[in-house]
Amino acid sequence: MSRPDLNQLVTLDALLSEGSVARAAKRLQLSPSAMSRALARLRETVGDPLLVRAGRGLVPTPRAIALREPAHQLLQSVEAILRPDDSLDMTRLARTFTLRTSDGFVENFGPALMARVAREAPGVRFHFLQKPDKDSAPLRDGRVDLETGVVEEAMGPEVRTQALFRDRLIGVVRQGHPLTAGDISAARYRAAQHVVVSRSGAEDGAVDQPFLPAGLKRRAATIVGGFSAALSLARLSDLVATVPERHTANLRVGMHSFDLPEPAQAFAVSMLWHPRLDSDPAHRWLRAQLREVCA
Structure with missing residues (x-):
């Protein structure tokens, strides 16, 4: 049997x-002639004349009358399947989104995101994961719905990205630290003992290294895996932490922040997702909420 x-x-x-x-x-x-040919093909397919002449017009056969409503409903159903889904009711949405974020992002933006989402979609939950590396496999295989971080040139074309905000590096010390008094020169910054953030554990793999000026070579007293740990150590010691300003705003409350003695390269923090979620209404909504929170 041939396919219809x-x-x-x-x-x-x-x-x-x-x-x-x-x-x-x-x-x-x-054109009328093209439609006449289409009617002829329909008559052959259905095995019924469908419309027959009566005077100067056409009247439907009993078969045509029986087909009119089912055909119309079926066409509407097909069109509904093929058009974008804009029928999402956020108040009834029950879904858990998994977000993989860099250290400090949840502490700084998580509360505002959760409060905003709770007002519109009380059935939505979040599962926040730490981001130990730049591997995009969790996005590709569906373990992660959305990710945040700095986009690198090596990022594959199978990942979509959109910038959320611009950030820059600053120095942070405890209140009363020697660097809270007087101008901070490059020499004073280099001479201090630093806590360095490196996911790999190696000093030359520091996450801020690509954005630091070449003249600001630090002496690393200790290495940690995230900005939160770095700030915790700096808060209770004489260590200096170099961290992203916006990314760590809530984590630095009560501490002394200062501009680096030499300007560091600014960078964009972006959200990343897999193309299969581009048109998903709930995921589009989530991306919009995150943009608003980070704006």
Whole structure:
């Protein structure tokens, strides 16, 4: 049995709704002769004349009358399947989103994101994961819905990105630290003992290294895996932490922050997701919420 031509369903609906070859042709933006040929093919497919001449017009056969409503409903169902889904009811959405974020992002932006989402979609939950590396496999295989971080040139084309905000590096020390008094020169900054953030554990793999000026070589007294740990150590010692300003705003409360003695390169913090979620209404909504929170 041959596969049915669904284009004929469009033609059938137009002809049976209009009851006229000329009007159906105008509706589908076809010529009357093309519509007449389409009617001939439909008659052969259905095995019924469908529309027959009566005086100067056409009247439907009993078969056509029986097909009119089912054909129209079926066409509407097909169109609903093929059009974008804009029917999402956020108040009834029950879904858990997994977000993989760099250290400090949840502490700084998580509360505002959760409060905003709770007002619109009380059934939505978040699962926040730490981001130990730049591997995009969790996005590709669906373990992670959304990720935040600095986009690198090596990022594959299978990942979508959108910038959330610009950030820059600053220095942070405890209140009463020697660097809280007087101007901070490059020499004073270099001479201090530093806590360095490195996911790999190696000093030359520090996450801020690509953005630091070449003249600001630090002496690393200790290495930690994230900005939160770095600030915790700096808060209770004479260590100096170099961290992103916006990314760590809430974590630095009560501490002394200062501009680096030499300007560091600014960078963009972005959200990343897999293309299969581009058109998902709930995921589009989530991306919009995160943009608003970070704006």
